Amino acid sequence: MKSNTFKCLVAFSAFFALSSLGHAEDLPAPYHEMQNNIIYNLLFCDDAALFKPKDGMPPAPWQKLLFGATPDATAVRALAEDAKQESRVRLLAYKWLREHSQLVPPKLLLGVIIEVPFDDGQDTLAAYADGRVRYINHAEKLALIDAPPAELQEKTKALFASSNKLIARLGPWNKKRLPAPIKGKVRMTFLASDGLYFGEGSFAAIQKDPDAAQVIKDGTTLLQSVVQLSAAAK
Numbered sequence: 001m002k003s004n005t006f007k008c009l010v011a012f013s014a015f016f017a018l019s020s021l022g023h024a025e026d027l028p029a030p031y032h033e034m035q036n037n038i039i040y041n042l043l044f045c046d047d048a049a050l051f052k053p054k055d056g057m058p059p060a061p062w063q064k065l066l067f068g069a070t071p072d073a074t075a076v077r078a079l080a081e082d083a084k085q086e087s088r089v090r091l092l093a094y095k096w097l098r099e100h101s102q103l104v105p106p107k108l109l110l111g112v113i114i115e116v117p118f119d120d121g122q123d124t125l126a127a128y129a130d131g132r133v134r135y136i137n138h139a140e141k142l143a144l145i146d147a148p149p150a151e152l153q154e155k156t157k158a159l160f161a162s163s164n165k166l167i168a169r170l171g172p173w174n175k176k177r178l179p180a181p182i183k184g185k186v187r188m189t190f191l192a193s194d195g196l197y198f199g200e201g202s203f204a205a206i207q208k209d210p211d212a213a214q215v216i217k218d219g220t221t222l223l224q225s226v227v228q229l230s231a232a233a234k
Helices: 034-042 061-067 073-081 087-099 150-167 203-207 210-233
Strands: 109-118 121-128 133-136 142-145 186-192 195-201
Touching: 034 133, 034 142, 061 073, 061 087, 073 087, 087 109, 109 150, 109 210, 121 150, 121 210, 133 210, 142 210, 150 186, 150 210, 186 210, 195 203, 203 210
Parallel strands: none
Antiparallel strands: 109 121, 109 186, 121 133, 133 142, 186 195
């Protein structure tokens, strides 16, 4: 997954805003740059406080709904089930439903995150069901792709196909998200309607599991395309 050629910020969306920098400082921080740690934690959609609108900034419609004084469960469910919405917004809506004792479908996969630590940093690749891709490499260079070309979309679909096969064997993680993985480990986190799923192990251990190995293979193929797209954009 490591790439020394990855230099380019492909696209950036300021769609999400932090309400509290102090809060962000308490979260996992695998990178030196605070900005990258903020982006890293936003990937997982497991801390709604990070997505509250900034003071003085007009909230997006979904922020009004999720962070209003009296959110309507029917409207939140409609938001969660709207395939035209950004996947991370849908994940936040499903999280709200779970926290308010509302039924949600099991294992509806909306995001896949692969983390690989190195001596000089960590590679983090995140792909979402809506086609968006985020990548922070070990040198803390970013790619935030909101309008992926068809080739990239197909590789994301392949990653989701192998990931769905793997999470069929897993149970949701009902505890607080773990700190970033340590060197020698690879972590796959699956963002689903009913919560986070994850698998972690050494490369050698993962290669012994055909389903997990395929997720890593498809993630690497997607990453190679992201790197190539970034180089072309530069």
